[in-house]
Amino acid sequence: MAKKAAQPKKKTNNDDRMLRRPAEDLFAEEIDALIKNDQHPCPNGWRMSARSVLTYICGGKAGNTPITPKYVGNRRLVEIAISTLVTDRALLLIGEPGTAKSWLSEHLAAAINGDSTKVVQGTAGTTEEQIRYTWNYAMLIAHGPSPEALIKSPVFRAMESGQLARFEEITRCASEVQDAMISLLSEKRISVPELATEVAAEKGFSVIATANTRDRGVNDMSAALKRRFNLVVLPSPSDLETEIDIVTGRVAQLASNLDLQAELPTPDAVEKVCTIFRELRSGETLDGKNKLKSPSGVLSTAEAISLLCNSMALAGSFGNGSVTAEDIAAGLQGSVVKDDDKDHLVWSEYLKNVMKKRGSQWRPLFDACSDHNS
Numbered sequence: 001m002a003k004k005a006a007q008p009k010k011k012t013n014n015d016d017r018m019l020r021r022p023a024e025d026l027f028a029e030e031i032d033a034l035i036k037n038d039q040h041p042c043p044n045g046w047r048m049s050a051r052s053v054l055t056y057i058c059g060g061k062a063g064n065t066p067i068t069p070k071y072v073g074n075r076r077l078v079e080i081a082i083s084t085l086v087t088d089r090a091l092l093l094i095g096e097p098g099t100a101k102s103w104l105s106e107h108l109a110a111a112i113n114g115d116s117t118k119v120v121q122g123t124a125g126t127t128e129e130q131i132r133y134t135w136n137y138a139m140l141i142a143h144g145p146s147p148e149a150l151i152k153s154p155v156f157r158a159m160e161s162g163q164l165a166r167f168e169e170i171t172r173c174a175s176e177v178q179d180a181m182i183s184l185l186s187e188k189r190i191s192v193p194e195l196a197t198e199v200a201a202e203k204g205f206s207v208i209a210t211a212n213t214r215d216r217g218v219n220d221m222s223a224a225l226k227r228r229f230n231l232v233v234l235p236s237p238s239d240l241e242t243e244i245d246i247v248t249g250r251v252a253q254l255a256s257n258l259d260l261q262a263e264l265p266t267p268d269a270v271e272k273v274c275t276i277f278r279e280l281r282s283g284e285t286l287d288g289k290n291k292l293k294s295p296s297g298v299l300s301t302a303e304a305i306s307l308l309c310n311s312m313a314l315a316g317s318f319g320n321g322s323v324t325a326e327d328i329a330a331g332l333q334g335s336v337v338k339d340d341d342k343d344h345l346v347w348s349e350y351l352k353n354v355m356k357k358r359g360s361q362w363r364p365l366f367d368a369c370s371d372h373n374s
Helices: 013-017 026-034 050-058 075-086 099-113 138-143 154-161 180-187 242-256 267-282 301-318 327-337 340-353 359-372
Strands: 060-062 065-067 090-095 119-121 133-135 148-154 163-169 189-192 197-200 206-212 229-234
Touching: 013 090, 026 050, 026 060, 026 065, 026 099, 050 060, 050 075, 050 099, 075 090, 075 099, 075 229, 099 163, 099 206, 119 154, 133 138, 148 154, 154 163, 154 180, 154 189, 154 197, 180 189, 180 206, 242 267, 242 301, 267 301, 267 327, 267 340, 267 359, 301 327, 327 340, 327 359, 340 359
Parallel strands: 090 206, 090 229, 119 163, 163 206
Antiparallel strands: 060 065, 133 148, 189 197
């Protein structure tokens, strides 16, 4: 085991102008407290021990500092993910949209390295150069290949500094681009033939990749690439109460970060949104008595969080600052009705056969949703 890695630079006042600050800035106090109170050995290149990383992710205390949970779910899955990164294996987080794959990936990198920004975003347009390296072509033409002309990818920079790189939505990339990772994960080095050299990974280097189960069949990972990863499947929230806790916490965080000029949604409003999402997602009511048609969209926990934040923005910008049934209904319409013909019918049947029959507590939301759906 190695000594703790060097501390990253403290954030400046300019960070307050960022629309989205990285996790290591938002939770700097908690990370510092965990490092200060850490009683266990740190793996090579890590700023804190595996046990402290677990506390950071799942919540607890560091001395007198309370540590807020960043991931609400199966603690054992988080332990498996952390222990994978202690070894030389890469980590692949798989799950439905909205199961906190990217959120967990970011916080793991923030706790372990104090830097979650070495990210490759996988898309259909991602190229092999974005995974390895490219060149400053003006310098290349003027002076030929040189270290100064080399533009390093996030994976390259993570390798030479012994840190974690994140690869988001890896299955969105073309298969030949994905396979560029095989040699990097196997050999732990990048060859730069133009400079007749290669860069070996420092201890502590690894990759955390995420993949969406809804994207299976888009660009399936090869068996050779899968063998380089330890897979951890992140499930959707197991019950309504867990989902409500996740949504409530994240909405409060986002409302503070975005400075939304509105009151937080009431617990009753959050419960109603989560109930609607869970029922349409599963294809049956929570009591199991009625079967439902599911819309084409995912209706993930992340979408519920976004819906409620948008409702707060509506209430703060055009209302009296209190989230109303009309504010929530405006977001529900857009979340459920993606493919207009099919989803409009699904939503209409849910309003008529389920929401309408739930009594006076649901009546304001039913009326508002019916107005939007007409």
